[in-house]
Amino acid sequence: MGGVRMKITDARVLRVNLSKGTFIEEAIDEDMYRMYLGGRGMAGKLLADEIDPAIDALSPENKLIFANGLLTGTSAPTGGRYMVITKSPLTGTIASSNSGGSFGADLRRAGYLMIVLEGQSKKPVYLSIKDDAVELKDASHLWGLGTADTTDRVLQEFGDQRGKVACIGPAGEKLSKIACIINDKHRAAGRSGVGAVMGSKNLKAVVVRGTNNVEYKAKDVFTGTVKKKNAMLKENAVTGEGLPALGTKVLDSIINQSGLYPTRNFQFATFADTEEVSGEALVAKGYLKSNKACFGCPIACGRYTVLPNGHEGEGPEYETGWAFGADCGVNDLIAVSEANFICNDLGLDTISTGTTIAAAMEMYEKGYIKKEELGNGPEMKFGSSEAIVYYTRMTGLREGFGDRLAEGSFRLGEHYGHPELSMSVKKQELPAYDPRGVQGHGLSYATSNRGGCHVRGYMISPEILGSPEKLDPQELAGKPQWVKTFQDLTAVIDSAGVCLFSSFALGLQDYTDLINDAAGFNLSPDEVLMIGERVWNMERDFNLKAGITPDQDRLPERFMEPIPDGPQKGAVSHMKELLPEYYSLRGWSKDGTIPKDKMKQLGLENAKVKLMRKSG
Amino acid sequence: MIRVRFFTTLRFLVKREDIFLDRKNIRVRDLLDDVQHEVPVQFLHKVLDESGGMKRGTLILVNGRHVHHLEGLNTIVEDGDVVSLFPPGGGG
Numbered sequence: 001m002g003g004v005r006m007k008i009t010d011a012r013v014l015r016v017n018l019s020k021g022t023f024i025e026e027a028i029d030e031d032m033y034r035m036y037l038g039g040r041g042m043a044g045k046l047l048a049d050e051i052d053p054a055i056d057a058l059s060p061e062n063k064l065i066f067a068n069g070l071l072t073g074t075s076a077p078t079g080g081r082y083m084v085i086t087k088s089p090l091t092g093t094i095a096s097s098n099s100g101g102s103f104g105a106d107l108r109r110a111g112y113l114m115i116v117l118e119g120q121s122k123k124p125v126y127l128s129i130k131d132d133a134v135e136l137k138d139a140s141h142l143w144g145l146g147t148a149d150t151t152d153r154v155l156q157e158f159g160d161q162r163g164k165v166a167c168i169g170p171a172g173e174k175l176s177k178i179a180c181i182i183n184d185k186h187r188a189a190g191r192s193g194v195g196a197v198m199g200s201k202n203l204k205a206v207v208v209r210g211t212n213n214v215e216y217k218a219k220d221v222f223t224g225t226v227k228k229k230n231a232m233l234k235e236n237a238v239t240g241e242g243l244p245a246l247g248t249k250v251l252d253s254i255i256n257q258s259g260l261y262p263t264r265n266f267q268f269a270t271f272a273d274t275e276e277v278s279g280e281a282l283v284a285k286g287y288l289k290s291n292k293a294c295f296g297c298p299i300a301c302g303r304y305t306v307l308p309n310g311h312e313g314e315g316p317e318y319e320t321g322w323a324f325g326a327d328c329g330v331n332d333l334i335a336v337s338e339a340n341f342i343c344n345d346l347g348l349d350t351i352s353t354g355t356t357i358a359a360a361m362e363m364y365e366k367g368y369i370k371k372e373e374l375g376n377g378p379e380m381k382f383g384s385s386e387a388i389v390y391y392t393r394m395t396g397l398r399e400g401f402g403d404r405l406a407e408g409s410f411r412l413g414e415h416y417g418h419p420e421l422s423m424s425v426k427k428q429e430l431p432a433y434d435p436r437g438v439q440g441h442g443l444s445y446a447t448s449n450r451g452g453c454h455v456r457g458y459m460i461s462p463e464i465l466g467s468p469e470k471l472d473p474q475e476l477a478g479k480p481q482w483v484k485t486f487q488d489l490t491a492v493i494d495s496a497g498v499c500l501f502s503s504f505a506l507g508l509q510d511y512t513d514l515i516n517d518a519a520g521f522n523l524s525p526d527e528v529l530m531i532g533e534r535v536w537n538m539e540r541d542f543n544l545k546a547g548i549t550p551d552q553d554r555l556p557e558r559f560m561e562p563i564p565d566g567p568q569k570g571a572v573s574h575m576k577e578l579l580p581e582y583y584s585l586r587g588w589s590k591d592g593t594i595p596k597d598k599m600k601q602l603g604l605e606n607a608k609v610k611l612m613r614k615s616g
Numbered sequence: 617m618i619r620v621r622f623f624t625t626l627r628f629l630v631k632r633e634d635i636f637l638d639r640k641n642i643r644v645r646d647l648l649d650d651v652q653h654e655v656p657v658q659f660l661h662k663v664l665d666e667s668g669g670m671k672r673g674t675l676i677l678v679n680g681r682h683v684h685h686l687e688g689l690n691t692i693v694e695d696g697d698v699v700s701l702f703p704p705g706g707g708g
Contacts, residue, residue: 237673237705245625250705253623257700259680280627466673470684567680 019119069497073108080295109210169347217520249279260437323354329382346396488532550592673704
């Protein structure tokens with residue numbers, strides 16, 4: 001069946017038991033969309049309902065969920081995002097890794113809001129979905145291939161080049177805790193080791209082609225709303241000019257100039273050679289060939305890059321360019337781009353890989369890692385182009401010293417007796433902003449539900465970029481409230497399935513309009529924001545049950561020492577001072593736990609996601 | 617000498633990375649006018665609005681400090697200072 005019109009809330013759950021090779025389809029109670037929207041919210045709650053948060057993330061008891069948002073695959077601007085939800089083997093927290101491209105849209109058009117993968121296949125398989133024709137196919141011949149070859153081979157077998165593939169490379173197969181899932185060859189559900197969970201289930205790939213259309217409650221109204229929001233995205237300077245021209249690497253210069261560009265494993269906050277590796281350099285050196293857009297996106301922040309040696313692909317993004325660049329002390333844009341391409345093909349998270357290598361560089365410099373341990377590999381020195389390319393490949397293949405790097409920087413540091421050299425929160429590596437230079441963002445880092453992360457509450461936006469208004473990055477007053485609002489609104493955006501970047505131009509009212517007009521709901525902006533708060537508390541509750549205690553809402557000790565260089569010299573993190581007010585604003589107890597009343601108030605007490613079995 | 621640096625889309629527009637001016641004890645606002653005089657490409661309208669104030673999203677740093685938190689366009693720039701210009705969207 002295909003080519004039919006499906007009511008937007010009629011998208012189903014496809015439940016796949018990999019141990020038995022069986023399928024079940026479930027319909028979703030419409031109220032669940034009103035409570036969670038979809039994506040991060042609904043799938044997260046489903047996971048919390050169905051697994052014990054304390055299990056081993058790589059055991060068959062874990063579940064891996066590919067989850068679309070309410071608006072994924074619709075004509076909503078930037079409506080191409082989907083998420084991978086599971087328990088993370090890196091952090092032990094809930095993992096909710098976000099990706100773009102076109103995979104999610106085709107999954108929606110095949111009729112599915114979510115795929116829930118359970119158990120473990122005895123042999124490597126891949127999942128094939130053609131509208132409602134679903135089957136598991138042998139993937140033994142694909143095991144060991146990079147993501148590019150896997151995608152090509154699977155599409156060939158699928159018999160339809162319009163299919164979309166999400167897959168793992170060797171890194172996920174070998175259960176690297178920093179392995180990612182790659183879709184559409186160049187996009188990544190990057191963080192938290194979601195690729196390892198997929199590998200632990202012997203699932204190599206998911207290929208999908210969907211030909212149905214989404215039906216809106218009032219098509220003309222929704223079309224008008226979409227038109228207005230698209231115009232806002234075009235008019236806004238960030239989404240209409242900056243991101244299209246430079247992609248996320250529009251950020252290198254401002255972050256470095258503002259004195260919070262982490263350098264050499266966060267030892268310094270400015271990088272002397274930023275001009276060699278910045279977004280401007282990618283253009284000036286001629287490596288940028290064109291920009292790229294995800295499904296339904298008018299922004300087109302993706303970069304298509306071709307290097308002088310002919311190697312090509314998408315990226316590097318800001319975070320990637322920083323992790324392999326300044327954080328490793330490397331000023332070679334070609335090497336940085338090569339490391340990026342290797343991560344995409346072998347299926348590694350670029351942030352965690354680059355920063356794990358940076359941590360190793362500091363450990364090597366200090367004599368904790370010995371030369372003999374590196375085998376034939378180059379010395380693990382800051383600034384070495386050779387090292388970042390070589391060790392990225394070794395990490396993806398889990399060969400030589402790469403086997404140790406594949407566990408991430410925290411476990412690497414622990415092994416050598418120096419976990420304090422891992423710049424991570426809850427064992428997930430921190431991204432490209434020194435928290436001493438931005439106090440609100442530092443609080444966001446410490447309280448993120450998935451560990452070290454910048455996108456769960458992107459306080460860089462107000463504190464450095466001035467959007468929606470310019471805040472003083474060193475000011476403490478009012479920051480906990482800002483962090484809470486950003487975290488809740490981001491949870492809404494993720495659950496709606498639109499791109500975080502749309503929030504440079506759109507606000508809560510705009511998202512409320514899109515949700516209401518698409519689904520025929522009548523939610524107020526406050527009710528929509530409360531969905532975000534509900535999702536946030538659901539995730540924290542999962543984490544507390546997983547044994548992630550509130551004392552882990554903290555930053556590495558390095559950030560209590562002053563920044564040694566640049567315009568923010570002398571700054572330290574005051575995140576600890578902000579935490580009590582943050583807990584209070586969240587309605588949590590002083591010890592950081594969530595009172596039963598708060599869970600009840602949000603409708604999270606004794607309330608599972610309501611599904612109705614339809615077939616299987 | 618005061619060094620004024622152009623970043624992101626402003627750099628592509630003006631087609632230069634920076635310009636040095638021999639000035640001291642000058643307001644940012646006046647410095648920008650002087651830079652515009654020296655540069656053949658019109659760029660001021662990208663960072664300032666019709667009333668001569670900073671556009672929303674424009675970021676101007678003096679020695680790495682955002683003028684938003686100093687005296688805005690009245691911030692005084694001294695000999696030896698570095699002024700960094702980011703147009704809206706060009707700062708992120």
